[in-house]
Amino acid sequence: MPLNIKIALAGEGGQGVQSVAEILTEAAYRAGHQALYIPNFGVEQRGGVSVAFVQVSEQPVSAPKFTTGDIVVALSYRAVERVKQYTGAATTLVYDASLEEEVREVYGDQPRKLAVPALEIAQKEMHPRVFNVIILGVLVGLTGFLKQQEVKEALERQFGHKFARDPSLRDLNYRALERGYQLGSRRGAK
Amino acid sequence: MALAAQPQMPRVWRAETKPHKFCPGCGHGIILKALGEAIDALGIQERTIFGCDIGCSLLSWDFFNLDTIQTHHGRTTPVLVGIKRVRPELVVVSYMGDGGAYAIGAQHLVSSAVRNDLVTIIVVNNTQYGMTGGQMAPTTLPGQKTETTPYGRDVKLTGRPILGPELVAAVAPPGAYVARGSIANVVQLKNFIQKGLLNQIEGRGIAFIEALSACPTNWRTNAAETWRFIEKEMAAYFPTGELRTPGEAKNGQAGEGTPGAPEH
Amino acid sequence: MAAKPIEGEQRAFMTGNEVVAWAALAAGADIMYGYPITPQNEIMHYWTRMAPRYDRGFLQTEDEISAGFTTVGGVLAGKRAFTATAGPGNVLMQEAMSMAEMMRLPTVVVVTQRGGPSTATVIYSQQELNLTCFGGNGEGLRIVYSTSSHQDLFNYTIKAFNTAWKYRFPTFVLGDGYQSKMREPVTIYDPATRGIVMEECRPMVGLPGIAGIDREPAHLRNTYNLEDELYDRLTASIKDYQAMIPEVVEWEACAVDDDEILVIAHGVVSRAARAAVDSLREAGIKAGYFRPITLRPFPEEALQPLAARAQRILVVESAHGQLERQVRASLYGLETPVSGYLRPGMGITPEEIIGAVQQTLRS
Incomplete structure (x- = not known):
């Protein structure tokens, strides 16, 4: 099956949803894939849920947005509700494990689900800031179209100036990526 | 046989388009003569661009031996600002009526004043819209009869006449030149226009000159009544003189060298 | 002399607004005049960051x-000037563009369509087709390129400057919020x-020499005293416009040799x-x-034989019949x-179009 994947990510402003989308598509583009990413913005976003639409494919991407995602990621209470419209029977719903109750309420018996304890890991084991990098790792693991090294290079391009000031941040981000990757690829292997 | 009393035209006037198209007794010809003489005196014909608005001012589109653009109602200043930003060596003159300056183009006037755009704006104040047949303008005097105020301007319903130079003087930064002249004092008016052109040439800031003018056609006045209206009624409401000269501090405010003041 | 903004060619992964700013730089645009409106803003943001370097x-x-x-002023002064806008801003922009149409001024405007009418959404739409093609109080003597991708945005922004300056009609690059932000x-x-x-x-003003002595003055106007004067002026412009059409009209087609249904779309929907x-x-x-690709002039000659061969035509657009009206006018009879x-105001996916085609064929 040729690569053709659609991902919708949603969260609160500040959760880093757009950064994940940008890093993921930029890395995909550099790895030689076709990639397209579009955020929601302006009045649509102010005070609302931040949504990113990502598509990676072997063929040039057609429409910038899509009706149903292959993977839909919900990272906040409001996001769970917001992304329902992009979720179909074949969609894998990825969400933070803390949202279990809301997901059950809104999605009932959605067949493909992946709860990721990213908030908990970030807060207890790492740093709240790398929450979105854990999610990035999950997506890399789940989709399998990028090598970890390619993602690390994309992280370097995005955060290199911060890493330069504080090299320990690089290690922190790599660990977050690795941790997410394990969570995602374990599921992907199933 | 040469006419002994042939009036002297400014050199920058275009003889082929004279006599001009303004009504008998109109003030435009006097103001454009003052402008022509100022351009002659400064020797800037070669690099002056003349822009005229909609309304009677548009009749000046072929008035001068100057590259000229007749624009839209109220939009002359933006067009000339657009030119000046890419061709700073040119001297740009934005010529319009009170409607173009204070009503439909007011946002451009205020914004150019705030930016201290290097443009010389000349506004002809004849207290009504001439070209369209004499409707109320922002400058119509209280009680004055026009086609849209047939019983006289009621300031409770339509506000009081705008004081254009006072407005520009209030918002323009140091370096601006602001004055109000009148066709009743041509020597002074020419002097104001010349200083206004010089202000732009020397890069100090915006120059704004309002000229009190006459419209006997729409005022339906004879010569004596026309002059009485300009010299008495208009002058009483619109005092002539210089409101801002470059370098001076605004009233009670800091002058040049303060944050936000343009560098020279 | 500043270095070239782009040496040779470079691959990039960027937003459409950034692409437009790069294209304008590469085309040698001298100045941008602009007013903030979403989704156009980042064209100004990138331009203001890069422009001083060049x-x-x-x-x-x-x-x-x-x-x-001011864009009109910039081109009168002989400079490659442009602006960018969208939605309600495009409505206000029409006044100056109608003057550009009358006076044959080579303005370039990039339009990033958003929802309409009124303020509507800042997101995306194709509802500015009528306005951009015919927004003035005249016949729409303009050139409008409808882009579908970042490559188009780059290519046609450059081309817009050349078309404008060659033919002296106001020229528009019609994008949309999706292309801007993706x-x-x-x-x-x-x-x-x-x-x-x-x-x-x-330059059209500020020419060398003293007007009236070394040369005639440039007396440029858009007001005419007599009906005949205006008619003569417009007749000349319309003649020029019609002569230009074969040289600027652009379109693309595929799978049209044996098609039962011809799907017509422009911009990102294509x-x-x-x-x-x-x-x-x-x-x-x-x-x-x-x-x-050019919505104005519309490629009616190219479309007619294809439309005649097909059994049905389906027009797909993020507007309610603006493209469809152009198509119907082209195919009258x-x-x-x-x-x-x-x-x-809605994005359209391939799945939706497949569904619409199937439904059309069933009906």
Whole structure:
């Protein structure tokens, strides 16, 4: 099956949803894939849920947005509700494990689900800031179209100036990526 | 046989388009003569661009031996600002009526004043819209009869006449030149226009000159009544003189060298 | 002399607004005049960051009326000047563009369509087709390029300057909020490396010599005293415009040799239409694809034989019949039934178009 994947990510402003989308598509583009990413913005976003639409494919991407995602990621209470419209029977719903109750309420018996304890890991084991990098790792693991090294290079391009000031941040981000990757690829292997 | 009393035209006037198209007794010809003489005196014909608005001012589109653009109602200043930003060596003159300056183009006037755009704006104040047949303008005097105020301007319903130079003087930064002249004092008016052109040439800031003018056609006045209206009624409401000269501090405010003041 | 903004060519992954700023730099645009409106803003943001490095200018005006008229001033002075706007800003922009149309001024405006009418959404739409093609109080003597991708945005922004300066009609690049905000791969290049020669920009005022002595003055006007004067002026412009059409009209088509249904779309929707036609062909349905690239002038001569050959026509657009009206006008007298999949202000996916085609064929 040729690569053709659609991902919708949603969260609160500040959760880093757009950064994940940008890093993921930029890395995909550099790895030689076709990639397209579009955020929601302006009045649509102010005070609302931040949504990113990502598509990676072997063929040039057609429409910038899509009706149903292959993977839909919900990272906040409001996001769970917001992304329902992009979720179909074949969609894998990825969400933070803390949202279990809301997901059950809104999605009932959605067949493909992946709860990721990213908030908990970030807060207890790492740093709240790398929450979105854990999610990035999950997506890399789940989709399998990028090598970890390619993602690390994309992280370097995005955060290199911060890493330069504080090299320990690089290690922190790599660990977050690795941790997410394990969570995602374990599921992907199933 | 040469006419002994042939009036002297400014050199920058275009003889082929004279006599001009303004009504008998109109003030435009006097103001454009003052402008022509100022351009002659400064020797800037070669690099002056003349822009005229909609309304009677548009009749000046072929008035001068100057590259000229007749624009839209109220939009002359933006067009000339657009030119000046890419061709700073040119001297740009934005010529319009009170409607173009204070009503439909007011946002451009205020914004150019705030930016201290290097443009010389000349506004002809004849207290009504001439070209369209004499409707109320922002400058119509209280009680004055026009086609849209047939019983006289009621300031409770339509506000009081705008004081254009006072407005520009209030918002323009140091370096601006602001004055109000009148066709009743041509020597002074020419002097104001010349200083206004010089202000732009020397890069100090915006120059704004309002000229009190006459419209006997729409005022339906004879010569004596026309002059009485300009010299008495208009002058009483619109005092002539210089409101801002470059370098001076605004009233009670800091002058040049303060944050936000343009560098020279 | 500042260095070239782009040496040779470079691959990039960036937003459409950034692409436009790079294209304007590469085309040698001298100045941008602009007023903030979403989703156009980042064109100004990128331009204001990069322009000073290459001695290019910028002026933030008090509104779109002023942005339009300062752009008019810039081109009168003989400079490659442009602006960008959207939605309600495009409405205000029309006043200056109508003057550009009358006076044959080579203005370039990039339009990033958003929802309408009124303030509507800042997101996306194709509802500014009528306005951009025919927004003035005249016949719409303009050139409008409808882009579908970042590569188009780059190519046609450069081309817009050349078309404008060559033919002296106001020229528009009609994008949309999706193209503005999305990131996708693009190749940006120095036009010279592709053999593209930028049209010379000649000033219309501020000419050398003393007017009236060394030369005639340039007396430029848009007001005429007599009906005949205006008629003569417009007749000359319309003649020029019609002579220009074969040289500037652009379109693309595929799978139109044996199609039962011809899908017509422009802009970003044409991508979905193309993908839908590919899928339909794989499924054995004889669908064809036509995309006008210039919406003004509209490629009616190219469309007519294709439309005559097809059994049905489906117009797909993120507006309610603006493209469809152009299509119907072009095909007047032809009996091929035309229907529309019309979604004002909404994005359109290939799946939706496939569904619409299937439904049309069933009906």
